[in-house]
Amino acid sequence: MTGWSTLWLSFSPSVLYAIIMRLFHENADPNQRIVHSGGAITSRHASNSPSPNQRSRIRSLCRSLGLGLFYETWQKLFGTSEAHETRKVAIREDRLIAALAGTIHIIPASIAISIAALNSYGYYIGEELAGPQGQDDEKLAGLQLAAKLHELTIQASLAAMLLQYIRHEVALQKGLPFGALFAGHLFKDVSFLWSSEFWGTANGTFANRQDKWKLIILLVICTIIGLTAGPASATILKPRMGNWPAGGTDFWINATAAELWSTDAAAAEVPVTCSNDTSDKSCPHGDWQTLAYDYFPYWSRLEKKGYLPDTLRIPGLKSIRELYPKIRSTSQQYSQRFSAATTQYSVVADSIAETGRLWGWVVAAAWRSKGQPWRFWSHKEATFTVLAYQPIVHARCANNSLLILSSPKDEVRFYDLRDIAAFRKNGDFPLIVESHSTYANIDNTNIGPSLTWTTISQPSNKTTALAAIVVIPGEEKGTPGIFACTVDARVAPAKIQSTRNLYKIVTSHLKPSSTWMPAGTDATYGGSNTWPAISIEPQWAAYLNPKTGEGNSTVFQTLTAAAGLQDMNSLEGSTTGYLIESVLATMIVNGLARRKYKHGIIGDLKDWDFDSDLPTCDSWCREMMPLHGSMGDGGSVYTLGESPQMNATKLTMRAESTGYAYSPKGFTTVLSIAILSTYSCIVLTHWAYMIWVKESSNSWQSSSEIAALAMNSRPTEALYNTGAGVETSRIFRQRVRIVSVGEKVELSFKAQPDQESIALNGWYS
Numbered sequence: 189m190t191g192w193s194t195l196w197l198s199f200s201p202s203v204l205y206a207i208i209m210r211l212f213h214e215n216a217d218p219n220q221r222i223v224h225s226g227g228a229i230t231s232r233h234a235s236n237s238p239s240p241n242q243r244s245r246i247r248s249l250c251r252s253l254g255l256g257l258f259y260e261t262w263q264k265l266f267g268t269s270e271a272h273e274t275r276k277v278a279i280r281e282d283r284l285i286a287a288l289a290g291t292i293h294i295i296p297a298s299i300a301i302s303i304a305a306l307n308s309y310g311y312y313i314g315e316e317l318a319g320p321q322g323q324d325d326e327k328l329a330g331l332q333l334a335a336k337l338h339e340l341t342i343q344a345s346l347a348a349m350l351l352q353y354i355r356h357e358v359a360l361q362k363g364l365p366f367g368a369l370f371a372g373h374l375f376k377d378v379s380f381l382w383s384s385e386f387w388g389t390a391n392g393t394f395a396n397r398q399d400k401w402k403l404i405i406l407l408v409i410c411t412i413i414g415l416t417a418g419p420a421s422a423t424i425l426k427p428r429m430g431n432w433p434a435g436g437t438d439f440w441i442n443a444t445a446a447e448l449w450s451t452d453a454a455a456a457e458v459p460v461t462c463s464n465d466t467s468d469k470s471c472p473h474g475d476w477q478t479l480a481y482d483y484f485p486y487w488s489r490l491e492k493k494g495y496l497p498d499t500l501r502i503p504g505l506k507s508i509r510e511l512y513p514k515i516r517s518t519s520q521q522y523s524q525r526f527s528a529a530t531t532q533y534s535v536v537a538d539s540i541a542e543t544g545r546l547w548g549w550v551v552a553a554a555w556r557s558k559g560q561p562w563r564f565w566s567h568k569e570a571t572f573t574v575l576a577y578q579p580i581v582h583a584r585c586a587n588n589s590l591l592i593l594s595s596p597k598d599e600v601r602f603y604d605l606r607d608i609a610a611f612r613k614n615g616d617f618p619l620i621v622e623s624h625s626t627y628a629n630i631d632n633t634n635i636g637p638s639l640t641w642t643t644i645s646q647p648s649n650k651t652t653a654l655a656a657i658v659v660i661p662g663e664e665k666g667t668p669g670i671f672a673c674t675v676d677a678r679v680a681p682a683k684i685q686s687t688r689n690l691y692k693i694v695t696s697h698l699k700p701s702s703t704w705m706p707a708g709t710d711a712t713y714g715g716s717n718t719w720p721a722i723s724i725e726p727q728w729a730a731y732l733n734p735k736t737g738e739g740n741s742t743v744f745q746t747l748t749a750a751a752g753l754q755d756m757n758s759l760e761g762s763t764t765g766y767l768i769e770s771v772l773a774t775m776i777v778n779g780l781a782r783r784k785y786k787h788g789i790i791g792d793l794k795d796w797d798f799d800s801d802l803p804t805c806d807s808w809c810r811e812m813m814p815l816h817g818s819m820g821d822g823g824s825v826y827t828l829g830e831s832p833q834m835n836a837t838k839l840t841m842r843a844e845s846t847g848y849a850y851s852p853k854g855f856t857t858v859l860s861i862a863i864l865s866t867y868s869c870i871v872l873t874h875w876a877y878m879i880w881v882k883e884s885s886n887s888w889q890s891s892s893e894i895a896a897l898a899m900n901s902r903p904t905e906a907l908y909n910t911g912a913g914v915e916t917s918r919i920f921r922q923r924v925r926i927v928s929v930g931e932k933v934e935l936s937f938k939a940q941p942d943q944e945s946i947a948l949n950g951w952y953s
Contacts, residue, residue, distance in 0.1 A: 278926075278933060279359055279885040281948040289884040290875035292348050296341035297872055300421070300864035306850045307424045307861055310819045312432055313848040314566030324848075331426045338425070339418030342867060346410045347372050349874045353406065355885050357399070359926045359946040365392025366906075366937070367920030368403060373891055375411045388920025413867045420860035427848040431571060434551075434564045434845035435813040435822035437543055440836035441535055442790040448533070448837045449577045449679050451720050453780060455727035462731045465743070469505070470786055472731040472779030476743045478502055479774055480750045483513070487767060488752030501693070502778065504534040505788075507541035507686070509781065510695045513774050516584070516766045525616055526605065526676075527769035529777040530580035530698065532684050535784045536839070537694035540684060542789060543841040544572035544691040546825065550809045562813050569846040570688035574839050578682045578696055579722065579780035583769040584617060585658070585673040599623060602655055604646050605676035606721070620644060622672075636661065637753060637768075639733055639744040641726035644674065654724040654776075658768050660753070671768050677722040677776060722780065732775045747771045790836060791826030812843075819849065883948075888926070897926070901934030928952060 280286075317327045351372040357364045367385035374380040386407065394400040441448060462471035469475060483500045502509045511531035551564040564570065584603040603617040611617050622644060640657045653674055660669035684696040733744045741749070751767050795806035814820035821842060828836070852858055878884060888894055906922050914920070927936045927943040933952045936943055946952075 275951045283882040286884040293871045297868045304861045311850045315568045315847045335422035338421045342417040362395035363923045363925035365389045366924045384917040388917035392921035393923040420863040423860040431844040432849045434843040436842040438824040453724040453728045484751040506538040509537045526582045526584040529773040564845045567845040571844045580680045581773045581777040582676040583773040585671040585765045588670040636745045641729040678719040791828035906937035
């Protein structure tokens with residue numbers, strides 16, 4: 189057996205106990221008296237075998253933590269327990285014991301400070317909590333249980349603080365109302381705030397007004413904290429699943445804002461080659477095949493009360509954009525007085541896809557292996573968002589089928605889509621009447637539907653708008669259908685996004701927010717007349733409808749044919765006008781979104797090694813991640829001189845990672861942090877003050893001890909007729925003190941000549 193083993197085994201329980209006693213040793217009561225059951229009193233001097241009072245510091249620690257039974261068991265194990273109650277020190281003046289008495293605050297306050305700081309700072313965990321995989325529900329349930337235990341420790345901590353304050357006031361100061369004696373036990377229930385004890389205390393007799401309000405405020409705060417600490421702890425102890433800021437970057441597109449969000453669509457900006465269908469994706473009519481093959485064929489297969497797809501995807505240079513069409517409807521559930529379509533600018537969509545790709549490369553390939561604090565490689569999904577603008581087009585057609593264009597007596601009716609005031613008042617747009625002479629030369633003898641672009645004057649705001657005359661042949665050379673269509677195009681603010689799992693697919697949501705638009709904006713789909721209007725020249729619109737080479741048909745004719753529209757009897761009822769509106773809206777918005785099609789991000793990645801065949805990840809990777817903390821916005825991965833920036837548009841991509849995290853985001857979380865922080869400040873300040881003044885006590889901590897004190901006190905007239913209960917708060921208003929009468933302590937409602945104040949470190953029976 190080694191020497192260390194021999195030394196360890198030599199420590200018997202009695203030796204260990206002696207060591208602990210030495211560490212916590214204090215002087216015993218020099219005249220300790222024990223009262224036996226027969227009434228005899230014996231004395232024991234401190235020079236005899238160790239007194240129980242030599243262990244008072246351990247007893248103080250155990251009782252402060254609610255472990256009085258543990259201390260009693262400890263005494264029995266070592267054969268030092270007393271057969272009878274002994275005299276005790278009511279209130280001690282000892283800094284070490286004061287520090288030990290406050291240890292009940294350590295665990296709840298430490299947990300409260302830790303989780304409050306963790307949520308205030310923010311910490312991203314990932315798609316799953318630490319531990320065995322696939323058991324997040326059990327882990328969260330465990331944290332819920334821990335929050336309940338934390339609540340119980342907070343309530344015990346508050347009770348200890350309140351009892352210490354009340355003891356100090358009734359034993360060492362001028363007393364408190366009788367109802368305050370029970371506050372340390374009743375504050376955990378909200379009904380305490382309307383109990384007789386509380387209102388008796390609030391209306392009771394105090395030595396001065398300052399003491400009164402100090403106690404009332406303390407009782408209210410402790411009651412509120414005691415009731416809300418549990419929910420607050422549960423709120424911020426459990427991490428939340430959500431979308432959390434995960435960096436991002438600023439970037440520049442090589443076009444000015446005036447060019448990128450231009451409100452003038454002029455023919456001069458379009459290459460002449462776009463007058464023919466050359467499969468050039470940058471032309472306004474580019475990818476018309478997607479509309480013809482992936483969307484409008486559903487129209488002919490539409491059943492009653494059916495719906496068309498509300499999304500179709502348009503390919504681009506580096507991304508696939510989603511286009512959102514809306515069809516005019518008069519149904520009560522989805523009433524809409526125009527058809528509309530919107531999609532993202534292709535150059536913006538490509539930029540989001542590219543910056544999202546770089547973000548994914550950083551978190552997956554570079555920083556994961558370098559031990560950096562960011563854990564975004566672990567996510568359920570990641571979202572890349574840019575706040576920008578996108579075109580939206582509304583179209584509304586008036587049926588002029590009874591019109592004979594060659595007759596000078598007839599007039600053409602259009603809708604004024606910019607008269608929002610009339611729309612709000614009457615539920616529909618007003619009509620504009622135009623002279624027939626402008627349209628008398630339109631050919632209405634075509635075999636298929638024909639489209640003629642023009643402009644109209646809108647009296648509502650004294651502007652002109654793009655319009656179209658659509659002629660649909662009649663059945664067997666019958667009367668053709670003539671539709672006068674008004675087009676309203678605008679630049680709308682939007683939240684444009686892609687995701688890590690589908691970073692090439694770009695989606696968007698219109699953003700009717702006061703941050704983006706003036707007050708009073710109509711937030712309905714496309715119903716805002718505060719968004720900047722796009723002025724479209726008919727000559728520009730002509731590039732939308734070239735010959736396709738498929739049977740010598742135009743794009744418009746191909747799209748209507750795909751929907752099954754050949755003549756006026758091809759579709760039922762009023763759906764012919766709805767189809768024409770949808771064709772016009774989708775054609776135009778597709779063309780507007782292709783402006784600056786071949787433009788893109790400019791600038792170089794910071795510290796990029798151009799001589800290396802492999803991608804490097806230096807400062808530009810750091811810029812892509814949060815600049816401050818484990819969550820937040822990034823910086824700029826690109827470097828660009830001031831001069832190029834003058835001719836570019838700056839946008840910001842913000843990345844969000846979906847997973848578990850601690851964060852101060854949300855009112856409930858902020859409130860929970862405030863509650864636990866308030867609790868921690870109060871109890872730790874109280875503990876520090878008690879250590880400073882070296883005051884502590886374990887007396888009168890429980891209801892049973894208060895009852896024992898009352899039974900050992902002299903009867904008083906103040907409590908007459910209360911043996912069977914207390915019905916009024918008047919009893920609780922009376923001021924009471926704990927005083928000494930010789931070696932005894934008692935409750936006193938009225939000063940007596942033989943009463944004295946409790947002495948610090950005094951021994952009482």
